[in-house]
Amino acid sequence: MITTMNTTDENSRRGNGQELRFVVDFMAGRLATWLRVLGFDAVYLGRPADPEIMRIALTEDRLVLTRNRQLAGTERPRVVVLESETVAEQLAELNARFRLVHEMHPFTRCAECNAELVHAARSRARDRVPPYIFETHAEFGYCPDCDKFYWRGSHWTAMRRNITLLERRT
C-alpha cells in the first residue's frame, strides 16, 4: 500500500522521459541504500525532520519517500508515505507503484554516496581489493567520490534475490 497526496498519473509523468529520482527521509535509510544498489538516484537525509527535504524535492524534482505521515499534508512536491517497516516490503511498495524492476540499472551507482560508478580496468583494482576477490571477478566498478571499488559479491547476490522476489510480485 502506498499513499500519495496528488493524483498525477505516474505513466504520463514518466512518459516525458523523466528519470525516477528520490529524496529519502531519516526513517528509511536502508531503502535509500537499496535504491542506489538498483541504480536509482536517491538522496538520503540523515537527520530527523530535516526541513531540507522539501526544498531538495522541489528544486531537484524528486519524489519524497518517508514514513512520516505529517509530510503527506504537503501537496507539492509529491510525497510517498511508505506503509512498511522492512526494506524488502518498502521496495515492493515502490515497485507496485513505479515498476522499479523495469527502470533499474543495478550496479551503476555507489551505495554509500549516490554517485554514478565508472567502469574500472581490472588492473586498477588489483591492489585495492582482497586478492581472492581480484582473482574471482572480471569486472569492477569504481566510485570517484568515495575512491571505492565495487564488485558483484555477496551484496550483489543478496540484491539479485530481492530483485527476483520483486519480479515475482510484479
Ligand SMILES: [Zn+2]
Ligand atoms: Zn561513493
